[in-house]
Amino acid sequence: MRTELRKSGGDEGMQPVHLQALVYLNRANRYSNTPQALADYLGLTKGTVSQTLLLLDRRGLIERFEDDIDRRVVRLRLSAAGERLLYESQPSLPWQNATRNISPNRIRNAVSALREALVTLQEDNEGTMFGDCQTCSWCQKLSQRIYRCGRMGDRLSGPETRRICRIYKAKVEETA
């Protein structure tokens, strides 16, 4: 997997961790688009991530701006150039191709097992949990299109419920 990631970004002079950061920031929700969240996600220290973000900023791939309420916090998002690079490097394409001959049913089963392993892995290491609202126990459905995060109290749009969140708490799942 790392070899593929290295090749995807190699043409543009990107290290694997650069692409991982862009992929994450492209999917992070409003609670998770900060340097600290990225550090937790990657399992690196905040100092290390700060350096990576400095580089990505120099290359114009991300934008950084202060949070209005807590002025210590830096908010991150991809710039147009960052989105373009992510689209062109297609880091997930090799795996999409590699699974083309596997039946959708087998893929679903494998994904389900891997997702379960990931939750257990995150619990074991008492690290920050990441996931989206679809399987988060904080998530409440208010109406057809409006959701609500019971932890933070904010109302969330449908698209935002499909982003990655750092305050994720896995539902107790019924084994399929």
Add this chain to the structure above:
Amino acid sequence: MRTELRKSGGDEGMQPVHLQALVYLNRANRYSNTPQALADYLGLTKGTVSQTLLLLDRRGLIERFEDDIDRRVVRLRLSAAGERLLYESQPSLPWQNATRNISPNRIRNAVSALREALVTLQEDNEGTMFGDCQTCSWCQKLSQRIYRCGRMGDRLSGPETRRICRIYKAKVEETA
């Protein structure tokens, strides 16, 4: 996965790639215990791998010796200290724990799907294929305990057929 690998080796000051190299060398068969094979396996250049091996040698974790027949080739194997470090760092333990609540049947299905994806991935990138004799089309069974590699012409013991080989060629598999 990388985060886990980093934590496994962090105590001993080992980088993820160091553990990956030790894991590989611990399982590589007689055709695959060379710097070039390791470079192919890791998807790195031979120059890079040469540096890593230099470091592992300095720390006494591996042994290097010349090949008797082709004197350009360097053979690699783990030293006693290398085996001990691998045993103590237990890089696969987090994943063994993470899958403890998943039924053996679901694990088998997931492993099967992932293995198939890996073969396709390796074919797509025309990289060196790696695998063991169990599913290699070169492998011939001579007797109860003796096998033979049809590509190299050598006879192989039972244990050696379970090692990683760089001249692996996947069997056309009957989908289970």
Add this chain to the structure above:
DNA sequence: CTTTTTCGTATCGACCCGATACTAATGGCG
């Protein structure tokens, strides 16, 4: 007996990464 190829090493520069030390802003508590 020359090329050519292959295996491995050496060196350089950009970058990764953790540890440490630091600043700035927030929050708690009297």
Add this chain to the structure above:
DNA sequence: CGCCATTAGTATCGGGTCGATACGAAAAAG
């Protein structure tokens, strides 16, 4: 309100990764 602990982020340093390039030695090709 003022003091202090906590938190978010940055700066710097040193060991290590990694690819590109150049190199030497042995094997293979001619």
